[in-house]
Amino acid sequence: MAMRFRLGLILGFGAGFYLGSAAGRAPHEQINRTIAKLRGSNTFELATDKAKAVVDLGVERARDIVESHLPDNANGSPSYSSSR
Numbered sequence: 001m002a003m004r005f006r007l008g009l010i011l012g013f014g015a016g017f018y019l020g021s022a023a024g025r026a027p028h029e030q031i032n033r034t035i036a037k038l039r040g041s042n043t044f045e046l047a048t049d050k051a052k053a054v055v056d057l058g059v060e061r062a063r064d065i066v067e068s069h070l071p072d073n074a075n076g077s078p079s080y081s082s083s084r
Helices: 002-023 025-039 042-069
Strands: none
Touching: 002 025
């Protein structure tokens, strides 16, 4: 939990600094260049792929939990049509 708090804090400060630096052209451009370099890195791509996998897993688990708590129809199938 402490790690999530730190990450949120860092992201919050970063977003605030980024938005606040728009008043100064030079810092804003420097940040944009740094972000562009970061987004082009393999590390960023790997982290993005892992984050997407975690979100997809969470969605699947949530879907399974919801489906297990829904009432069944008389024919034994769920009461809604699944789009899987």
